[in-house]
Amino acid sequence: MSVPENLRYSEExxxxxxxxxxxxxxGITAHAATALGDVVYVQLPEVGQQxxxxxSCGEIESTKSVSDLFAPASGEVVAVNTAVVDxxxxxxxDPYGEGWLxxxxxxxxxxxxxxxxxxxxxxxxx
Amino acid sequence: MSEDVSGADTPRRNQSRPTxxxxxxxxxxxxxxDFAGWSMPLRYTSELAEHHAVRNAxxxxxxxxxxxxxxxxxxxxxxxxxxxxxxxxxxxxxxxxYTMICDADGGxxxxxxxxxxxxxxxxxxxxxxxxAVVMAALTERVAxxxxxxxxxxxxxxxxxxxxxxxxxxxxxxxxxxxxSLKYYASAPATVAGHPVLLARTGYTGEDxxxxxxxxxxxxxxxxxxxxxxxxxxxxxxxxxCRDSLRLEAGMPxxxxxxTAERTPFEAGLGRVVKFDKGDFVGRDALLARxxxxxxxxxxxxxxRGRRAPRAGxxxxxPATGAALGVVTSGAPSPTLGKPVAMAYVPLDRAExxxxxxxDVRGRQEPVDVVALPFxxxxx
Numbered sequence: 001m002s003v004p005e006n007l008r009y010s011e012e013x014x015x016x017x018x019x020x021x022x023x024x025x026x027g028i029t030a031h032a033a034t035a036l037g038d039v040v041y042v043q044l045p046e047v048g049q050q051x052x053x054x055x056s057c058g059e060i061e062s063t064k065s066v067s068d069l070f071a072p073a074s075g076e077v078v079a080v081n082t083a084v085v086d087x088x089x090x091x092x093x094d095p096y097g098e099g100w101l102x103x104x105x106x107x108x109x110x111x112x113x114x115x116x117x118x119x120x121x122x123x124x125x126x
Numbered sequence: 127m128s129e130d131v132s133g134a135d136t137p138r139r140n141q142s143r144p145t146x147x148x149x150x151x152x153x154x155x156x157x158x159x160d161f162a163g164w165s166m167p168l169r170y171t172s173e174l175a176e177h178h179a180v181r182n183a184x185x186x187x188x189x190x191x192x193x194x195x196x197x198x199x200x201x202x203x204x205x206x207x208x209x210x211x212x213x214x215x216x217x218x219x220x221x222x223x224y225t226m227i228c229d230a231d232g233g234x235x236x237x238x239x240x241x242x243x244x245x246x247x248x249x250x251x252x253x254x255x256x257x258a259v260v261m262a263a264l265t266e267r268v269a270x271x272x273x274x275x276x277x278x279x280x281x282x283x284x285x286x287x288x289x290x291x292x293x294x295x296x297x298x299x300x301x302x303x304x305x306s307l308k309y310y311a312s313a314p315a316t317v318a319g320h321p322v323l324l325a326r327t328g329y330t331g332e333d334x335x336x337x338x339x340x341x342x343x344x345x346x347x348x349x350x351x352x353x354x355x356x357x358x359x360x361x362x363x364x365x366x367c368r369d370s371l372r373l374e375a376g377m378p379x380x381x382x383x384x385t386a387e388r389t390p391f392e393a394g395l396g397r398v399v400k401f402d403k404g405d406f407v408g409r410d411a412l413l414a415r416x417x418x419x420x421x422x423x424x425x426x427x428x429x430r431g432r433r434a435p436r437a438g439x440x441x442x443x444p445a446t447g448a449a450l451g452v453v454t455s456g457a458p459s460p461t462l463g464k465p466v467a468m469a470y471v472p473l474d475r476a477e478x479x480x481x482x483x484x485d486v487r488g489r490q491e492p493v494d495v496v497a498l499p500f501x502x503x504x505x
Contacts, residue, residue, distance in 0.1 A: 034157065035157075037168075037169060037172075037173050037366055038172050038173055038174040040174075040434075040458045041432050041433060041434075041458065043433075059433075059487075061433065061434065061458070063173050063174065063177075063366065063370055063457055063458060063460070064173070064366055064369075064457070065436075066434075066436065066487070089174075092172070
């Protein structure tokens with residue numbers, strides 16, 4: 001299961017990029033996408049919305065289940081991926097790329113797991 | 127993501143039992159799940175792709191977790207007529223019947239398929255989660271009849287080939303005359319050199335076959351079927367798509383639509399109860415329910431939005447928000463492209479076209495009552 005080195009991870013299986021120009025990009029991990037199964041519906045926060053780390057800010061629905069999307073960082077949502085709303089299968093096909101979910105303006109990232117820590121959390125071999 | 131995701135694709139290795147095809151699933155990279163004490167493939171790659179493969183071409187399933195209970199002897203038919211709600215005595219050799227085993231109060235203990243294998247031999251196929259319950263109930267109920275009952279689950283692997291191309295794919299591998307093997311019929315046959323009980327049954331809403339074979343032959347049989355139509359036909363298909371396929375086909379699932387708290391009449395399956403065959407376990411209670419009518423009934427719901435009702439969600443009055451009933455199964459329908467669900471509702475809200483709502487995690491989502499099934503294959 002792919003766990004890119006350059007990302008940071010929440011225990012709720014979201015990933016965040018390093019902060020660039022005050023913004024981090026957020027998505028869900030390949031592990032989470034695989035565990036969910038085929039994603040069929042994504043509800044994202046709205047641009048301009050203030051989200052708080054650890055709180056629910058959306059929903060991800062697969063053929064089998066529904067999961068809350070938790071904000072891994074606090075801040076203002078500055079962009080959402082409308083392509084993934086139109087085609088939720090992007091979350092499965094490219095969770096770290098075209099399947100990104102939203103961008104948040106933050107000062108710094110909270111204390112999150114690095115790739116090794118996340119691998120340990122999910123018991124990934126690679 | 128909420129915590130229920132964590133580790134969902136990690137098989138619980140404690141006591142879940144492998145099927146004879148376990149190595150095949152692992153080699154295919156399946157996501158395994160514990161189901162009724164068995165380690166079963168949930169999906170191989172994508173349950174949507176697997177679902178569409180079964181609707182449009184063919185899928186291959188391992189159903190070796192199902193329970194096979196065999197009755198033999200001159201009193202077998204009478205014993206089953208006493209123990210089950212269906213008319214087993216009228217079942218011809220090589221025919222099968224969908225039936226149920228009910229409690230004395232009429233509640234459903236399991237839904238079953240009974241295959242008549244010979245003049246004095248019947249095979250009862252039970253849900254994996256209920257095999258022990260059904261075995262215990264049958265043991266008690268057939269005592270006093272001239273029959274021998276045994277749990278033959280370990281004697282069989284079960285592979286299902288389901289989909290519109292099933293006949294075309296199976297025909298070159300078997301000596302059986304598939305054209306004369308009707309729906310709900312079975313026959314001993316040879317497939318890819320292995321003796322099987324070949325049955326034209328399934329749980330997908332498509333044409334197809336279920337092949338009961340020796341566990342020792344399962345892998346060889348699977349590989350022969352797997353290669354029947356090229357690399358992706360049939361596509362290995364897991365339990366996730368089996369559930370969405372049966373839901374679209376309006377087929378009840380024990381534990382969801384069928385429970386010990388409801389009779390077959392609530393589920394709209396009163397036709398499986400045969401009162402004209404004499405006494406049987408549950409007869410008085412079921413007769414009373416047949417005469418009084420069900421208190422609630424199972425309906426199909428189609429969502430207008432994109433969020434799917436799920437099992438356990440309340441069905442509510444769209445005007446007042448008052449609770450009316452409960453969803454028993456629900457999912458986004460891959461074939462219809464919209465959410466579908468089955469739910470118990472009061473009789474006066476069950477008419478197709480009735481507008482209802484489902485409380486989807488705190489928000490009312492509009493749904494319309496429709497006639498079941500959601501999907502019916504073209505004849």
